Amino acid sequence: MNRWLFDLGNTRLKCAPLREDGSVGEVLALPHRIEDAAAAMDAALPRRFDVAYLASVASPELTTTVLDALTRRCSLISRARTQPRFGSMTIAYAQPEKLGVDRFLALVALHARGGPALSCGIGTALTIDLLAGDGHHLGGRIAPSPALMREALHARAAQLPVEGGQYREFAADTEDALASGCDGAAVALIGRSLAEAARLLGEPPPLHLHGGGGERLLAALPEARWSPGLVLEGLARWALESSAC
Template structure:
């Protein structure tokens, strides 16, 4: 059995390769102070190998590597590939494939495993919001590329730090906002929806009708708004861990 680690900008998730959809989570916010909790959680367990995906800082990634190796287990940080080949094939259209974020690549693998041979718009709402286009071509799946923008919290915090008087908004969406906090929340939600709508429109212009697959830490807050616009959307948590699990099970790494 292998251990899988998804190290993001604000949280770390880990699960076994047998149960990638039942993870444990530690919020770190960029700090190393969570290491002791992770060590306590992993001690006494036996793993053949550890496979990880990281978009966190180099220092934080090294810290996790040292912690895992202190348990006598090797860790391999997997990057995006030019081509994934397992139960299906997924081609990476990036000019330099390894420049694609490892989390986006493994999320795409995870999404395709749920919905093979279907055009997909894979949306991850977290520290950043990513909208990735995946579609079938010549019997294979293609990661065609995607859009990246600040996530919900980054958008909100940028208004707080970049202006003198705007508050740190926390409110509800409104069709016609009549106060500043509601206006900020509505503007942020509409910005996120607009990014997704544009990704959907581009796919349709290329004659695809994609299924929208939604994941990420901000899903619980954002999904109700998205479902109004795209009622056929599917929420799938832990796509990155699912992708890591597939790569760890005999696929070409």
């Protein structure tokens, strides 16, 4: 059976084949503006496959565009939703639908790897979630990502550039100061979360960074592990469980 995984975020569409052994194949990252999402999918994906598994946190309009493109090439589409429990993992939210499915699937993947973990996704938003070793989600945080901070500053003060600059502890020009301030805010929040996680669990959990903006912060977080395919990995687990039901 030819099956594909789709992670539709606010910044990009990531997709990969689901291999027969349950692992994730080569990941493709596609542009996903409403006006060009379908064309990008047509150029990159097989003309036909059997099943599509979709996780989306994008707008309803963009999600519909992607669903329409998938409908033209496969006979079954299964859309992942956040669940209060997945196997032995339980989430902290009393209203599961309020926890983004990308955060849920990242937790699914980390629980499958075993042990406690601190998940940090950096896309449009910066999300942090703490998972105990027994599978209990202990809650999390949401903040603007460094990229969104830059965009917000530029929107209110056009003279402040939306890109550029290097992280420095004390910057000597505007571009570096913006990069240092916005990246530094993210690093500080992650560091505070990691310290609090260590207090709650008795030891620091592994820190996993994922999302389009995560790699930029690795130099400032030497303890972090780069896990860019975490959401697709969790979606693969969800897909296999769904198929078994």
